[in-house]
Amino acid sequence: xxxxxxxxxxxxxxxxxxxxxxxxxxxxxxxxxxxxxxxxxxxxxxxxxxxxxxxxxxxxxxxxxxxxxxxxxxxxxxxxxxxxxxxxxxxxxxxxxxxxxxxxxxxxxxxx
Numbered sequence: 001x002x003x004x005x006x007x008x009x010x011x012x013x014x015x016x017x018x019x020x021x022x023x024x025x026x027x028x029x030x031x032x033x034x035x036x037x038x039x040x041x042x043x044x045x046x047x048x049x050x051x052x053x054x055x056x057x058x059x060x061x062x063x064x065x066x067x068x069x070x071x072x073x074x075x076x077x078x079x080x081x082x083x084x085x086x087x088x089x090x091x092x093x094x095x096x097x098x099x100x101x102x103x104x105x106x107x108x109x110x111x112x
Contacts, residue, residue: 007042014054016057017031021060046095046107049111050092054074055073058071070097073095074091094109095110
């Protein structure tokens with residue numbers, strides 16, 4: 001089973017934040033806030049049974065106090081490859097980023 005490092009997605013630019021999160025009327029996820037949130041996970045890794053080359057963060061929530069959760073989809077294609085496709089690809093998995101809780105930053109992944 002392949003292991004993926006979040007830092008590698010940063011290096012290649014293959015983490016995308018859904019632009020609708022920036023424009024939300026309440027609790028928008030600005031680019032600066034997204035960067036700060038995701039940098040907490042830069043040293044973490046996750047295992048996933050399929051090839052993963054990119055992720056799209058589609059939701060963000062601040063829960064109890066300073067606890068934050070970001071939800072994303074995992075894709076077999078890079079961001080550049082997806083940009084060249086006529087039909088958007090289907091995700092192969094979901095990823096959950098949890099920060100600010102008693103366990104520190106954690107990642108959970110799920111197959112779709």
